Amino acid sequence: MYAIKLPTYQLPLVREVGFMTDEKGVLNHPHRKLDNINVFIFVVKGKIEVIEDDNFYELSAGSYLFLRKNITHWGAGSYLPGTSWYYIHFYDPPTVIVPLEDYHNFQQTSLIAEETYNQQLKLPKKGSVTQPDFYTLQLDKLIEQDKSQDEIRPLLLSQMTYALFINLYKHSKESKVHPRTQRIIAQLTKICRQASKKLSGKEISQAMDMNYAYVSTIFRKETGKSITQFQNEILIEKAMDLFKTEVNNVSEVSEKLGFSNAFYFSRVFKKVTGMAPSVYLNQNYQVTHKNEAGT
Structure with a gap:
């Protein structure tokens, strides 16, 4: 199994997108090894059989497959008559020097930590979707964008492809979780x-x-985190809401949320958000109230 891994800070760099139909069933997948090019296939109708380095994959309507760069793949037989499919060829991002952790972000604060974007999405090798029309709509928009003469067409194609891949990743992950x-x-x-x-x-x-x-x-x-971490994030989100909506100092907020002391609260706040509460207060809008005299 040759998985496709995308850094969360890098778009898949699109080389080519397309839609094909084999009305008579005379085509089969080409025998090839694409240097530095990954392939994504999404079948709308019919059946496609592909072998990648002796691993056999059968695709029917609503199913998809990622083929890895620099690995030989070929068709196992002719397509069924009427088979239609989309394809995307995309370059790998630049080589990652430091190994990345697989993506986890069961995060409950409105602030997104910087390290969230220093992970990788491990895309499912093969899968099927329960709402194929949703994905064909996305792919049709890709095809439409590909025909445009917009000078930023490559960037828009890559952005739209990333959105497609994220949806597939999310669907695959959710479908694997037991009820x-x-x-x-x-x-x-x-x-x-x-x-x-x-x-x-x-x-x-x-x-x-x-x-x-x-x-x-x-x-x-x-989720990739402990229950304690999760509860801390909920409390710190409440703390940020208090800082934004009420005139409270660190000690007051700490006491309201049941922390043993302001020092411990500040330590937890910094661990969750990456900054001390005093820094957060200085960086964000705060509510101020005029006194009764109107001063």
Whole structure:
């Protein structure tokens, strides 16, 4: 399996997009090895069979496949009559010197941390979608843009392709999560968001009527973070709302949110946002109130 990995800070650089139909079923996928070019195929109708380095893939309507650069691939047989498909050829981003972690961003604050964009999307090798019309609409817009004479056409094509790939990534990830796991995470996040303070493991266990270690393991596996981290993010988001909407200093906000002291609150705030609360206050708009005398 030759996975396609895209850094979150880099667009897939499009070389060519297209749509093809084989009405008579006389074509098959070309035997080739594309230097530095990845291939994306999305089948609208019919069937396509492709072999990549002895791995066999069968594509039917609503399914897609990524073929990796510098790996030989070829057709296993002729297409079915009436087969139609879209394709995108795109260059790999520049070589990443430092290995990147797979993407995780179950983040609950409105501030997006810089390291969020220093990860990679591991795109599904092969998959199928439940709403093919949604993806064909995106691909039709790509084809339309490709025909334009706009001087920034390459950038627009790459941007639109990235949006398409992100949707496929999101759909693939969501489809792999077991319904029971989804229910556990949804229940946990609801409990944490509605709480007025940080909950202990015992309190979470009682509220969910489940073993805390089991819930914690599932949550970390699916989100990439601990329940404590998640609760801290919720509290810091509340802190930022207080800073924006009320005249509060750090000690007041810390006390309102149930932190043991302002020093600990400041430490958690900086860990979540990457800056001290005093710096955040200086960088953002604040609400001021006039006194009753109108001064």
